[in-house]
Amino acid sequence: MNYGLEFTDTEFKLLKTFIYQQTGICLAEYKKPFLVSRLRKRLTSLRLNSFEEYYNYLTKHPAGQKEMMHMISLITTGKTQFFREKEHFEYLTNKVFPYFLKKAIAKQKIPKLYIWSAGCSSGEEAYSLAMVANDYFSIYPQWEIEILATDIDMKALNKAKSGIYTSKEIASLPSSYGKRYFQKVKGQDLFKVKDILKKLIVFKYFNLSTDSFIFERKFDIIFCRNVIIYLDLEVKQRVIQGFYKTLSEDGFLFLGQAESLLAFNNAPFLLFAPSIYRKKPLET
Ligand SMILES: C[S@@+](CC[C@H](N)C(=O)[O-])C[C@H]1O[C@@H](n2cnc3c(N)ncnc32)[C@H](O)[C@@H]1O
CATH class of the missing domain: 3.40.50.150 (Vaccinia Virus protein VP39)
Structure with a gap:
C-alpha cells in the first residue's frame, strides 16, 4: 500500500517493537496506516526522509527522549469524559x-x-x-x-x-456538578x-x-x-x-x-x- 511516504515492513517492526518496549502498547499489523498518519507530520517537521531515520532520531539523537513524549502523545488513545461509565x-x-x-x-x-x-x-x-x-x-x-x-x-x-475544559467537554457533567465545581473563563467558551x-x-x-x-x-x-x-x-x-x-x-x-x-x-x-x-x- 502507498501511504505517500514509504513505510517498509522492517521500519514498521522497528517502530512497533520500540513502542511496545517503551509503553507496553501492542500495535497490530493493521495499525500500519494509523502509525503513518499519526507520525507523518513529525517526520516533516524534523526534516527526516524515512521512518528508519525517525527511529534513529528517537533512539540516538540527544532530543530523542523529548521526541518520544511527542510520539506517545500521538499514538495513545486518550478518549475520555467526565463521569464516563457513571x-x-x-x-x-x-x-x-x-x-x-x-x-x-x-x-x-x-x-x-x-x-x-x-x-x-x-x-x-x-x-x-x-x-x-x-x-x-x-x-x-x-x-x-x-x-x-x-x-x-x-x-x-x-x-x-x-x-480547563471547553463547554462541549463539560457537557457530560450532571449540571449541579458544573455549577459547583467549575468557573467560566471570562470571554471564552472555557470552564476552569x-x-x-x-x-x-x-x-x-x-x-x-x-x-x-x-x-x-x-x-x-x-x-x-x-x-x-x-x-x-x-x-x-x-x-x-x-x-x-x-x-x-x-x-x-x-x-x-x-x-x-x-x-x-x-x-x-x-x-x-x-x-x-x-x-x-x-x-x-
Ligand atoms: C482511553 S484513555 C482512558 C482514560 C480514562 N481512564 C477513562 O477511562 O476515561 C487511555 C489512557 O491510557 C494511557 N496509557 C496507555 N498506555 C499507558 C502506559 N503504559 N502507562 C500509563 N498510561 C498509559 C493513555 O495515554 C491514555 O491517556
Missing part, C-alpha cells in the same frame, strides 16, 4: 465510601482515602473522582482525600493539570476546575509498562479503566501484579466496563461487582 461513580458513593467511613469510625483512625487514577488521560476521570469524594466526605471535615492521577501522555497530563477539587489531585507521569510500582502508601481505590485493553498479555500481567502490590488489603480495583481479568488464571483478584475487583471479599 455506574462506577454511583457505586463509590453508595458502597465504597460508606465502607471506608464505617471502617474508620470503627477503628477510630484518622480517616484518609488514597485513590489512584492510572491512565487518567486529560484528567476528566480524576476530577470526577474528586467531585464525588468531596460531595460525600465534605460533611466529615477531618477526612483527607488524596488522588494520584497518572499517564504517559504528557500533553494530556498538561491539560489535566490546567483543569475550582481549586477545591484541584487541591485533592496530584498529576504525574507514570508508565505502567516500565515504572516500578513503589509508592509511599497503599491505595484504597485504584481506577484503571480503558487502559489495559491496549496492552498485551505480558504487560497486563505486570500491571495487575503492580496493582495487587499497591492496593490495600480491602481496597477496590475498578477496570473499564469492557475489560476483565477473566483471561488471567492466577489473577490475585476476585470479581466483586461488574468490572470491580477486590483482593478479598468485603467484610459484613
Whole structure:
C-alpha cells in the first residue's frame, strides 16, 4: 500500500517493537496506516526522509527522549469524559465510601482515602473522582482525600493539570456538578476546575509498562479503566501484579466496563461487582 511516504515492513517492526518496549502498547499489523498518519507530520517537521531515520532520531539523537513524549502523545488513545461509565461513580458513593467511613469510625483512625487514577488521560476521570469524594466526605471535615492521577501522555497530563475544559467537554457533567465545581473563563467558551477539587489531585507521569510500582502508601481505590485493553498479555500481567502490590488489603480495583481479568488464571483478584475487583471479599 502507498501511504505517500514509504513505510517498509522492517521500519514498521522497528517502530512497533520500540513502542511496545517503551509503553507496553501492542500495535497490530493493521495499525500500519494509523502509525503513518499519526507520525507523518513529525517526520516533516524534523526534516527526516524515512521512518528508519525517525527511529534513529528517537533512539540516538540527544532530543530523542523529548521526541518520544511527542510520539506517545500521538499514538495513545486518550478518549475520555467526565463521569464516563457513571455506574462506577454511583457505586463509590453508595458502597465504597460508606465502607471506608464505617471502617474508620470503627477503628477510630484518622480517616484518609488514597485513590489512584492510572491512565487518567486529560484528567476528566480524576476530577470526577474528586467531585464525588468531596460531595460525600465534605460533611466529615477531618477526612483527607488524596488522588494520584497518572499517564504517559504528557500533553494530556498538561491539560489535566490546567483543569480547563471547553463547554462541549463539560457537557457530560450532571449540571449541579458544573455549577459547583467549575468557573467560566471570562470571554471564552472555557470552564476552569475550582481549586477545591484541584487541591485533592496530584498529576504525574507514570508508565505502567516500565515504572516500578513503589509508592509511599497503599491505595484504597485504584481506577484503571480503558487502559489495559491496549496492552498485551505480558504487560497486563505486570500491571495487575503492580496493582495487587499497591492496593490495600480491602481496597477496590475498578477496570473499564469492557475489560476483565477473566483471561488471567492466577489473577490475585476476585470479581466483586461488574468490572470491580477486590483482593478479598468485603467484610459484613
Ligand atoms: C482511553 S484513555 C482512558 C482514560 C480514562 N481512564 C477513562 O477511562 O476515561 C487511555 C489512557 O491510557 C494511557 N496509557 C496507555 N498506555 C499507558 C502506559 N503504559 N502507562 C500509563 N498510561 C498509559 C493513555 O495515554 C491514555 O491517556
